[in-house]
Amino acid sequence: MVGSLNPTALVRLLGPWNSGALPAYRELADVVRLLVMDGRIPLDVALPSERALAQALDLSRTTVTAAYAALREQGFLTAGQGSRGRTCIPHRTSPVSAPGLAIPEGLTDFAYASLPAAGEVVHRAFADALTDLPALLPGFGYDAVGVVALRKAIAEKYCAEGVPTTEEQILVTSGAQHALNIVLRTLAGKQDKVLVEHPTYPNALDAIRAAGCKPSPVGLPGITSRTSPGWDMDAMMTTMRQQRPAMAYLVPDFHNPTGRVMSDLQRRVLVRAAAAAGTVLVVDETLRALNLDDVRTAPMASFGPGVVSIGSLSKSHWAGLRTGWIRAEEDLIARFVSVRAIMDLGGPVVEQLAAARLVRSFDEPLNERLSALRENREYLLGLLGEHLPSWEAERPRGGLTVWCRLPTPSSTALTVLAPDFGVRLAAGPRFGVGGAFEQYLRVPFTLPPAKLEAAILAIRAAQDKLDAAPHLRRDLATGQPPAVAVA
Ligand SMILES: Cc1ncc(COP(=O)(O)O)c(C=O)c1O
Known part of the structure; x- marks a missing residue:
């Protein structure tokens, strides 16, 4: 404005x-x-x-x-040298976290892969949401499905992407993590198997375990720095055929942690295979908007009616909105709504009104966000090549992180040492089951170049310490990676 x-x-x-x-x-x-x-x-x-x-x-x-x-x-007025100052909101260089998420001053957080808010856009959406609020104040404020304006906006977004969707097919949730918990508790019983990519998003693994289910990991093909190797379709189909998992949880759109994107052909094959095996395909589209290489793919739901899609504004706009959604067939949405009522009775209304405005002009903050992320990605890959040349880094097509293969299985030891050098890391095994990925580390490129450089130098220093005293690798790798919060 x-x-x-x-x-x-x-x-x-x-x-x-x-x-x-x-x-x-x-x-x-x-x-x-x-x-x-x-x-x-x-x-x-x-x-x-x-x-x-x-x-x-x-x-x-x-x-x-x-x-x-x-x-x-x-920080509420610009300097306005010689001219009139303009209103603004304070710009913070380090994330301000709630107690419990706070990390010590001076420590760079490489365990979270998240961006600050698309500040002005989000702020304006909240301001405008207040003008929409009076119309809803006469109601009780309990709405287990979600505010109509937001459900409509989300449905229209799917329609625009070629997936016909009505507002009755949308359930608004408090973020993608909440959505996954609802889906798990509806579709998977205790001891049921849930197919996951291996590696996968750590909080999804935690949710699967907390629901009493067993993750069935299917390995993603190894790293190559030249091309993105995608998914192993044979292994996925064999697991579905042999293990009959109740559900498959996949992140086909700029997978966390590798940043890979699944081709349309693979999507089509997978939807068909899941339907044949009686496995409900649950796709997490949280990172879909972070399409750094401008790859054209159709949403998974366009390949079959049985797909359950989870979305979120956390990465495209701001995790502080705590707003996500589930898209599914209407009868399934009704089941999700009754399960949701056990956990909470609906989302906060003002957040949803703000989210409706954001979804209606979804792309507004993306140009700026994506070009900064593209620069950060290049910068980080350059830093890794320069300071940690023995690491193999997979070039992500989108998302927020680079998945790196270390020369030795030392991820946990590095994670224990790194805070002494100023960085908080999430160890590779957090992304897998049974202690896998001790030789891997996820590195985010969400921070500006100067901070990325400081963090990579800090990791280099931690790596040097480890190289100088190899017994530390064994002593510090307890088999249980440090329980740091990850996103
Ligand atoms: C794949 C994936 N799903 C879900 C989430 C969490 O989303 P939300 O903040 O909407 O709960 C994240 C956050 O990092 C993520 O990477």
Whole structure:
């Protein structure tokens, strides 16, 4: 948004702002800050000049100057050298986490593969959501299926991708992880087998185990740095035929951790094989928007009606929205809804209204996000080649991470040592079952180049320490990788 706020409009928005409890400049700054935070003053809007506002409020110019200085210091007003400052929100270079997720100051978090919010877009969506809210306030606020506007927007997005979908085929969830838990508890009983790619997303493995199910791992073909080897269709089909898993959980769109993408041909074969084996195919499309190489693929659901698709705004827009969804046939959605009611009674309404606006103009933040990620990917691959030349790195087609093969099985030992050098890592075995992937490490390229470089140098230093004292590899590899939170 580009514009300016005239003094009369700002005075109206401020209302009776001056209680006299604090110095006037502080109260003025506090109220302007609140107005920016709740969206009543949009972002990137020029505030009135100091002189004009002082006149309109009948204050000394010094008071307004001090209030604007406080806003600048807090990050709510641009520096505005020689011109009028514009509203903004504070830019933080390090993620601010809730207690429990907080990592010590100065430690780079390489265990999370997630981006900060597409700030202005998300902020504006929340501000606009407040204008949509009054229409829903007369209702009870419990909605186990999800706010209609959001379900419609998600259904339209699938239609636009060539998958006819109605809003009745969408269940809104609190993120993809929540969606997977609902699906597991509906479709898989205790002791049932769930086919997974090996490696796969660690929190999915945890959810499968927590539901009392047994992961049936199917290895992905080995790393090559030139071409992406994709999926082993024969192995998948054999596992389905022989083990008859109740469900298969797959990440065909920029797979976590390898960043691979499944071809349309493989999708078609897989959907047919799953239907023949009586296995419900559950595809996690959380990373589908992070299509760095602009690969054209059709959503898995376009190859057969039985596919259950899970989506999320966490990687395309912001994980803090905690908004995801399930797309499936209507009768299955009804079953998911009754299972969901055991866990929670619906998602928060304002988040869903904001999400509806984001989904309606889904691509808005993507250009900028993707070009930064492309640069980061190249930069990280260059750093790995330069500082860790004995590691083999698979070039990801999309997503947020590079899956690396180490020269020795030392992933757990590195993960234990790395925090001493300033980096938190997720060890390879977190991505597999039965202690596999001790010779692998997932490295994210979500951070800006300077931070990537510092982190890779830190890993190099940890690797040097390990090389100098090889017994550490054995002593530190307990068989149980450190239980760090991963995303
Ligand atoms: C494949 C995959 N699924 C699900 C999630 C979690 O998604 P959400 O934040 O929507 O629960 C992630 C996050 O890293 C992911 O990579």
